[in-house]
Amino acid sequence: MNKAERANLSDRTRARGIRVAGVSIILLGVGAALLPAETGISSDVLGALLVAAGLIEVIAGSLRRDVRPYEMTAGAVTAAAGMLFLINPETRFFPTVWPIAGWLLIRSLILAYASTHTSGSVRMWTALSAGTDFLLAVLLIAGLSIAAVVVSLFGPTPPLIATFSWILAASFVATGLLLLEVASCEREQLNA
Template sequence: MATDSHSAADHAARARVIAFAGWFILLLAAGAALLPVISKAHGALIIGAMLALSGAAEVIAGSRRLETKKLAMLAGAITMAAGLFFATEEATGFLPALVIIAGWLFLRSIVLLAAFFLEHGSVRRWTGIAAATDFALALITAAGMSIATLVVMLFATREPFIASFAWLLAISFVATSMLLLEVANCARSEDV
């Protein structure tokens, strides 16, 4: 009987960590959605910090998973790396910023797709939704590169475009947070 209570306590502890990460990323999504309205200055630094924080939360949550632990942590590590690179001087130009965002979304979608095939139930469904969301956002970003590049070349302004990446982050963060909240819900009783 002690083993069952320990197991239930472990499930509850894992669920709390994963749920906290999910709620934290949801708060970051709200902040990202407000970024274009609040401030266009220092957009690359703020977006980079949001990506890095979200990735760190996802790595922590992934470390508490049992089924797809490595893939969940890899998705978070990709987000952290994109955030750190985005916030550096290397990402101050417009094209590198687009490439970072599109690459981040594409790589995440591939990792989440791999996890999708290893999961089951509602977690599998939410992983598929998160993978499809990131892939669609990557395609939208890639398709918009040539048009946005022309606008930047003609008008020599990039801060509004950098701030508009915040909407992409917000959408991806919402999908990620919903996935983590579902994982937390299932972790209370299962080995996910």
């Protein structure tokens, strides 16, 4: 979207688009959290979730006033991580720890840097989203498993699938909440 097209978007349209993106990513997070309830989940499903969330985040980033390139880059990194699952046959469950951890670390660095270029509650939510992704990467690298919670809720599932599903869900929810806060701030600027 070039500058002329962005200028034609009303503040209301911009806020509405970001809000829809936030809700969509939260719904993807809910879907990711429910994945362990299914049997035979393939890495293709996880990849598709990442690609969808990444594309939604790129679109939402293009609607942002501030930190547009950083938010779009964070979305592109998410989509690229998803593409690894979809096209690389070597990226199956055991080797998947590193692409997921790498995605979370890179994304957290991009968002942490973006938070230095924002202010107020958007800064706080951007930093919170960056911190969430960083902590999830550390948990994943350290090998702490969320699978025990998943198994107690959904019954026996492959632990790696359960862990990745919950990691994706937590990251998606943090991103969705960030976008909802950005939409709220856009709406406040409209009413000011």
